[in-house]
Amino acid sequence: MIPSPAFPQLMRRRPRAAAASGSVGPSRTGPRRRLPTVGGVAVVAVAVAVLVPAAAVALQAVTPRDAQWYDALARILSSGRTWRVVAATVAQAAVSCALTVVVGVPVAWVLERYRFRGRSAVRVLATVPFVLPSVVVAAAIAAVLGPSGLVDARGTWWPILAAHLCFNLAVVVRTVGAALAALDPDLEPSARLLGAGPVSAALRVQLPAVVPAVAAAAVVVFLFCLTSFGVIVVLGGGATTTVEVEIWTRATRQFDLPGAGVLAVLQLVAVVATLSVHAAITRRGHGTTKERGGAGRRPAGAGDRAAVLLAVALVLVISLVPLLAVLDRSFLSAGRRTVTNWTHLGSATAGTGLSVSPLDAVAASLRAAGVAAALAVGVAVAAVRAVARRPGGPADRVLLLPLGVSATTLGLGLLLVAGRPPLDLRRSWWLVPVAQALVAIPLVVRVVLPSLRGLPGSMLDAAALLGAGPRARWWRVELPMLRRALGAGAALAVIACLGEFGATVFVARTTDPTMPVAIERLMSRPGGAGFGQAMALSCLLVLVCAAVISLVDRWARSGDGEALTF
Amino acid sequence: MSSQRAPQRTAHRPLRGAGRRLGRVGAAVAALAVVSTLAACGDGAGGEEDTSEPAGEAADRVVLVTYDSFALPEAAAEEFEERTGAAIEVVARGDAGTTLATALLSAGSPEGDVIFGIDNTLATRALSEDLLDPLPEGVVDGVPERYRLDGEAGERLAPVDTGQVCVMADTEWYAERDLAPPSGFEDLADPAYADQLVVSSPVTSSPGLAFLLGTIDRYGEDGWLDYWQRLEDNGVRVRPSWDDAYNTDYTVSGGDRPAVLSYGSSPPAEVVFSEGERTEPASTVLEETCVEQVEYAGVLAGAPNPQLAAELVEFMLEPAWQSELPLTNFVFPVTDVELPEEFRRWATTADEPLGLDPDRIDAGREDWVEAWREQME
Numbered sequence: 052m053i054p055s056p057a058f059p060q061l062m063r064r065r066p067r068a069a070a071a072s073g074s075v076g077p078s079r080t081g082p083r084r085r086l087p088t089v090g091g092v093a094v095v096a097v098a099v100a101v102l103v104p105a106a107a108v109a110l111q112a113v114t115p116r117d118a119q120w121y122d123a124l125a126r127i128l129s130s131g132r133t134w135r136v137v138a139a140t141v142a143q144a145a146v147s148c149a150l151t152v153v154v155g156v157p158v159a160w161v162l163e164r165y166r167f168r169g170r171s172a173v174r175v176l177a178t179v180p181f182v183l184p185s186v187v188v189a190a191a192i193a194a195v196l197g198p199s200g201l202v203d204a205r206g207t208w209w210p211i212l213a214a215h216l217c218f219n220l221a222v223v224v225r226t227v228g229a230a231l232a233a234l235d236p237d238l239e240p241s242a243r244l245l246g247a248g249p250v251s252a253a254l255r256v257q258l259p260a261v262v263p264a265v266a267a268a269a270v271v272v273f274l275f276c277l278t279s280f281g282v283i284v285v286l287g288g289g290a291t292t293t294v295e296v297e298i299w300t301r302a303t304r305q306f307d308l309p310g311a312g313v314l315a316v317l318q319l320v321a322v323v324a325t326l327s328v329h330a331a332i333t334r335r336g337h338g339t340t341k342e343r344g345g346a347g348r349r350p351a352g353a354g355d356r357a358a359v360l361l362a363v364a365l366v367l368v369i370s371l372v373p374l375l376a377v378l379d380r381s382f383l384s385a386g387r388r389t390v391t392n393w394t395h396l397g398s399a400t401a402g403t404g405l406s407v408s409p410l411d412a413v414a415a416s417l418r419a420a421g422v423a424a425a426l427a428v429g430v431a432v433a434a435v436r437a438v439a440r441r442p443g444g445p446a447d448r449v450l451l452l453p454l455g456v457s458a459t460t461l462g463l464g465l466l467l468v469a470g471r472p473p474l475d476l477r478r479s480w481w482l483v484p485v486a487q488a489l490v491a492i493p494l495v496v497r498v499v500l501p502s503l504r505g506l507p508g509s510m511l512d513a514a515a516l517l518g519a520g521p522r523a524r525w526w527r528v529e530l531p532m533l534r535r536a537l538g539a540g541a542a543l544a545v546i547a548c549l550g551e552f553g554a555t556v557f558v559a560r561t562t563d564p565t566m567p568v569a570i571e572r573l574m575s576r577p578g579g580a581g582f583g584q585a586m587a588l589s590c591l592l593v594l595v596c597a598a599v600i601s602l603v604d605r606w607a608r609s610g611d612g613e614a615l616t617f
Numbered sequence: 618m619s620s621q622r623a624p625q626r627t628a629h630r631p632l633r634g635a636g637r638r639l640g641r642v643g644a645a646v647a648a649l650a651v652v653s654t655l656a657a658c659g660d661g662a663g664g665e666e667d668t669s670e671p672a673g674e675a676a677d678r679v680v681l682v683t684y685d686s687f688a689l690p691e692a693a694a695e696e697f698e699e700r701t702g703a704a705i706e707v708v709a710r711g712d713a714g715t716t717l718a719t720a721l722l723s724a725g726s727p728e729g730d731v732i733f734g735i736d737n738t739l740a741t742r743a744l745s746e747d748l749l750d751p752l753p754e755g756v757v758d759g760v761p762e763r764y765r766l767d768g769e770a771g772e773r774l775a776p777v778d779t780g781q782v783c784v785m786a787d788t789e790w791y792a793e794r795d796l797a798p799p800s801g802f803e804d805l806a807d808p809a810y811a812d813q814l815v816v817s818s819p820v821t822s823s824p825g826l827a828f829l830l831g832t833i834d835r836y837g838e839d840g841w842l843d844y845w846q847r848l849e850d851n852g853v854r855v856r857p858s859w860d861d862a863y864n865t866d867y868t869v870s871g872g873d874r875p876a877v878l879s880y881g882s883s884p885p886a887e888v889v890f891s892e893g894e895r896t897e898p899a900s901t902v903l904e905e906t907c908v909e910q911v912e913y914a915g916v917l918a919g920a921p922n923p924q925l926a927a928e929l930v931e932f933m934l935e936p937a938w939q940s941e942l943p944l945t946n947f948v949f950p951v952t953d954v955e956l957p958e959e960f961r962r963w964a965t966t967a968d969e970p971l972g973l974d975p976d977r978i979d980a981g982r983e984d985w986v987e988a989w990r991e992q993m994e
Binding site for chain 1: 987
């Protein structure tokens with residue numbers, strides 16, 4: 052599953068007031084058949100593209116190899132090992148989640164409460180790992196906690212927990228930070244006036260007010276860790292495994308498709324359960340909301356300064372150190388300082404586990420991500436009105452589907468479906484972009500949706516009054532006003548597609564790997580020449596993503612402000 | 618969570634300006650789509666040219682799908698290219714098990730023409746999913762009967778090389794400690810040799826699976842799991858691949874485990890790869906643990922170049938290829954060619970290696986692996 056900076060908004064229902072005054076008010080009357088048709092086709096296409104592969108995987112669970120239809124079910128469900136893996140999956144997700152909340156909430160509090168030089172840089176820094184491909188974050192942690200790092204912790208859960216913390220810190224910092232920013236600024240002074248100390252005011256007044264946001268962020272982090280794939284494949288070293296990785300192992304190592312099918316269904320149940328919890332939490336809504344102007348005050352006194360220092364240090368250690376380690380290791384080969392990892396990127400190197408040149412992978416990635424992002428934006432533009440018209444309706448649910456189905460399930464399913472005669476798509480280049488686009492569509496929709504809902508109805512009424520038909524209103528009034536959100540959505544889609552690993556690893560051909568797939572292949576050869584090249588390739592991927600993220604942040608901050616707020 | 622914020626500022630911008638800006642963004646998105654589609658189309662077309670040659674025109678390459686530790690016998694490959702005009706391109710994606718599973722997932726729409734590296738532990742699995750086309754008749758006639766498969770498997774899989782999977786011990790490590798190296802299965806489970814063995818996983822690696830079958834042959838279907846329990850109690854380490862076990866964990870490669878699951882042909886490899894530093898192998902093979910392994914090649918169904926594919930499989934059994942195998946891949950040829958000096962001196966082969974017959978492997982493999990995972994992971 053590809054995490055999305057916009058994810059925590061996913062299950063948020065449209066407030067009733069907004070529904071009444073929304074842009075899509077006069078839509079039930081008049082000759083508006085054409086637009087819904089385009090949107091309808093897009094929605095149906097997404098539904099088919101997700102549900103058919105998912106069903107194909109689930110069907111495997113009841114397709115026997117020799118005897119009874121329930122053979123695989125009985126075999127997997129009666130195995131003690133299955134439940135050990137399930138327990139380990141849930142446990143690591145819970146621990147990662149707890150760790151992230153414990154670190155993230157204080158950091159968010161400091162970043163909102165105090166104004167200091169470099170604050171926005173620290174905030175961006177905390178967000179960077181989250182938009183990086185999971186494989187790169189894993190490579191970064193491997194550089195710190197791997198064979199050539201500070202401590203060699205391979206084969207334990209520690210690197211995985213560290214990677215999850217690094218990856219998900221942004222979810223907590225951004226979500227809780229936004230909630231803190233939305234608190235009534237008079238809340239804390241009032242509490243202090245009434246005799247509460249600074250700590251007591253924070254713990255007993257401010258914190259309870261943002262509990263829903265903390266809970267929502269925690270559930271999202273839990274979900275990401277539950278379906279985490281790239282991180283565990285790269286850092287688990289085959290010894291530590293989760294349900295998601297086990298699906299992959301069974302399908303691509305043992306060719307045990309029935310077993311993979313059973314586990315995919317188990318995973319689906321877990322994901323849907325987590326999503327329902329998230330929906331229940333976010334439905335309750337959040338505390339008082341009043342915009343605060345110039346947020347934060349200057350740190351005064353030793354206590355304040357210590358708090359700021361600690362928060363900044365945490366972010367630096369968690370987010371920056373691993374990235375610097377990747378850069379450092381990219382100039383290290385067989386214990387020597389060298390640039391060969393970089394200079395050899397253009398050619399396939401024997402013994403690295405990769406039979407094409409890493410630069411070919413860069414080209415393949417850019418190509419696939421470009422097509423996929425264009426596809427995702429196209430579908431989102433066509434479908435977003437259908438979603439806005441009926442929040443929580445069928446279209447809304449369908450466009451969330453790709454997030455409910457785990458990436459490995461989607462990838463395996465696409466591979467199974469694409470191989471069915473008469474339409475064998477496995478050799479066509481379309482499969483990778485389609486898989487990536489499916490993963491990106493929910494992100495684009497969620498980024499565009501709040502802006503579409505926020506459009507003032509008066510504008511459309513005026514346009515209608517001036518004689519603009521529905522199509523003209525959509526193309527010439529609504530879409531132009533959504534340009535920022537669309538730009539942000541497109542950029543996010545590119546990032547998500549560039550980093551997509553779980554589905555891509557199934558459908559990408561060995562001769563045409565994307566960057567994350569190539570990095571995993573390079574990393575899978577321990578101590579080999581591949582490690583340094585994996586680091587160099589990771590740096591390249593970071594550079595590309597950094598360029599896009601700075602663009603997104605600019606869009607978001609200057610405009611609608613929601614793209615990167617959780 | 619932040620509140621729903623209405624983008625008032627945006628909304629009240631003059632429409633024309635907004636329209637112009639949309640024009641820019643829209644144009645950018647459209648350009649992105651067009652450019653990447655064109656790029657992809659160009660590539661797709663290129664890919665098509667590469668993989669499916671138009672009939673009547675000789676292809677300039679044949680793609681060999683195999684595991685990633687395979688080393689192409691370069692001289693033989695050149696000879697093949699001279700003869701047919703087609704270069705051999707190697708496509709690798711992980712170890713033998715992964716290679717086969719990936720091939721099965723893309724059965725009928727293969728990533729290459731020939732698959733090599735399916736061994737006797739996995740051979741029967743390769744017959745599912747219509748993965749392979751029948752070989753031309755008589756291809757394997759020159760191969761001794763004992764390496765060939767019966768029935769349908771024999772028509773689709775040609776034995777190319779053979780070897781023995783054996784546990785071996787770091788001779789010097791034990792000598793320095795005045796210890797006798799372990800001599801067989803029982804020693805490996807003996808507390809005197811605790812925390813010394815590293816093996817590769819039967820789930821992901823073919824030597825790992827061969828070793829598992831060896832323990833079944835040695836201890837029987839009732840006793841092999843007990844033996845593994847004793848190994849586990851004795852601190853055996855399981856790594857995903859032979860690479861991890863030998864190149865990272867084995868003391869000879871700088872690791873911390875003086876006993877490793879490898880091949881009977883590893884000792885000559887140690888001498889050859891040391892490039893003169895070693896005059897003697899570093900390892901002693903535990904002959905009692907040796908399990909026979911035969912590797913096969915086959916033509917992938919739906920191969921873009923079926924004719925060349927068949928020619929390549931045939932060529933793999935010719936003296937040029939066969940005699941180059943020992944010093945490139947450290948395996949034994951299946952046909953009667955002369956072995957290099959290093960092999961005659963240092964390769965160890967048990968006279969009666971362990972092993973199960975293919976039917977028994979086929980019937981039990983999945984359950985055994987499942988049982989092994991249940992107990993060991």
